[in-house]
Amino acid sequence: xxxxxxxxxxxxxxxxxxxxxxxxxxxxxxxxxxxxxxxxxxxxxxxxxxxxxxxxxxxxxxxxxxxxxxxxxxxxxxxxxxxxxxxxxxxxxxxxxxxxxxxxxxxxxxxxxxxxxxxxxxxxxxxxxxxxxxxxxxxxxxxxxxxxxxxxxxxxxxxxxxxxxxxxxxxxxxxxxxxxxxxxxxxxxxxxxxxxxxxxxxxxxxxxxxxxxxxxxxxxx
Numbered sequence: 001x002x003x004x005x006x007x008x009x010x011x012x013x014x015x016x017x018x019x020x021x022x023x024x025x026x027x028x029x030x031x032x033x034x035x036x037x038x039x040x041x042x043x044x045x046x047x048x049x050x051x052x053x054x055x056x057x058x059x060x061x062x063x064x065x066x067x068x069x070x071x072x073x074x075x076x077x078x079x080x081x082x083x084x085x086x087x088x089x090x091x092x093x094x095x096x097x098x099x100x101x102x103x104x105x106x107x108x109x110x111x112x113x114x115x116x117x118x119x120x121x122x123x124x125x126x127x128x129x130x131x132x133x134x135x136x137x138x139x140x141x142x143x144x145x146x147x148x149x150x151x152x153x154x155x156x157x158x159x160x161x162x163x164x165x166x167x168x169x170x171x172x173x174x175x176x177x178x179x180x181x182x183x184x185x186x187x188x189x190x191x192x193x194x195x196x197x198x199x200x201x202x203x204x205x206x207x208x209x210x211x212x213x214x215x216x217x218x219x220x221x
Contacts, residue, residue: 042072
């Protein structure tokens with residue numbers, strides 16, 4: 001029992017790391033640092049999933065952790081690094097809202113997420129249901145990062161980070177999703193990365209910039 005309690009506390013620790021990394025990504029202005037933070041978030045998600053799998057004896061979660069390790073910690077960061085090298089976009093990230101205001105809004109979103117998840121967590125039989133609020137907060141912070149960035153690359157990273165939060169929410173509430181669903185999601189994420197890469201190359205070729213506000217010109221034309 002003592003060992004299980006320590007392991008559950010370690011899950012809470014990794015969940016807190018996910019939330020702190022989401023805040024760090026929300027305030028980050030460098031593309032390379034943003035990719036590194038996303039990689040660390042993926043690693044924290046893998047560690048939390050492995051601990052939950054060990055505590056609950058849910059063997060399919062080991063496979064989920066392996067899929068996440070390959071896609072979120074290895075493959076996608078490599079693709080993102082190659083993408084920004086090809087596009088030569090290692091500059092600062094332009095934000096639509098200044099960083100202090102963004103962080104304040106992020107804190108309000110976290111409070112909202114915890115209050116929203118509280119009644120849902122009470123219905124869950126999972127031993128880590130208390131982390132559901134953190135998972136929902138990570139989703140909302142990632143969504144906020146998507147809508148407060150003017151460039152395409154940070155928005156892609158925000159989308160991928162939001163998927164991390166959704167995955168952790170599924171693990172916290174119901175010990176993960178069926179393997180077929182997880183393989184499908186992993187495949188969709190990888191395909192989405194290739195499509196978004198092509199999309200960003202097209203924006204760069206047309207406008208010599210990755211600022212998505214240039215797309216409004218196409219609408220006006």
